[in-house]
Amino acid sequence: MEKERYLLIPDKKGALWSGLFHGSALFMSGILSYEYYGKGHPSFLFYVFFFSFWLALFSGYTSVINHSLLMARRSLKSVAITEKSLVLEWKNGDADEIVRKLNFQGGRTILGVWGDTIDKRRVQATIRRNSVTKDQFNTLLNELARIKDIEKNKS
Numbered sequence: 001m002e003k004e005r006y007l008l009i010p011d012k013k014g015a016l017w018s019g020l021f022h023g024s025a026l027f028m029s030g031i032l033s034y035e036y037y038g039k040g041h042p043s044f045l046f047y048v049f050f051f052s053f054w055l056a057l058f059s060g061y062t063s064v065i066n067h068s069l070l071m072a073r074r075s076l077k078s079v080a081i082t083e084k085s086l087v088l089e090w091k092n093g094d095a096d097e098i099v100r101k102l103n104f105q106g107g108r109t110i111l112g113v114w115g116d117t118i119d120k121r122r123v124q125a126t127i128r129r130n131s132v133t134k135d136q137f138n139t140l141l142n143e144l145a146r147i148k149d150i151e152k153n154k155s
Contacts, residue, residue, distance in 0.1 A: 002087075005080040006140060008070060011130040014109060015068035022060030029053040067110070067126045076125050079113075081143045084150055086113065088125050096123045102151060104144045111137070113144065 033049035036042065066072040073092040080087040086098045098115035105112045114124035129137055 003081045006132050006136050007078045008131040010069045011128040014128050014130055015064045018063040022056050025056035102148050
């Protein structure tokens, strides 16, 4: 039985800030790798900055498209709280219910949630703070702590 359900909305402000951060990292690592490549023979620094370019590109995609704008097929669509578990619903139609080893880490801008499903698969999700209202975010944190305490007392 579902206790509460939170539909996530895109965080456009967070996408802008993540895009600016990752865009500047892309620009600088691209310029520096091109500079070191243009010296005639690639040095170790070329490979460092070239790797940094691809790292910034893929982490930027994940941060902006998947977590902030919720546009990818494997983006989180909603979070449902039951009495003893957390149900993560994805945009591609899948749903994962975390029933064991529920953990979460909340920061200023994001909330990371991870745990095991019934079939012992490890599932993790990232929820942006601005994807839900402030009250919903605080309620979600309280419910996650409650579920974690239930699991802890059961052990």
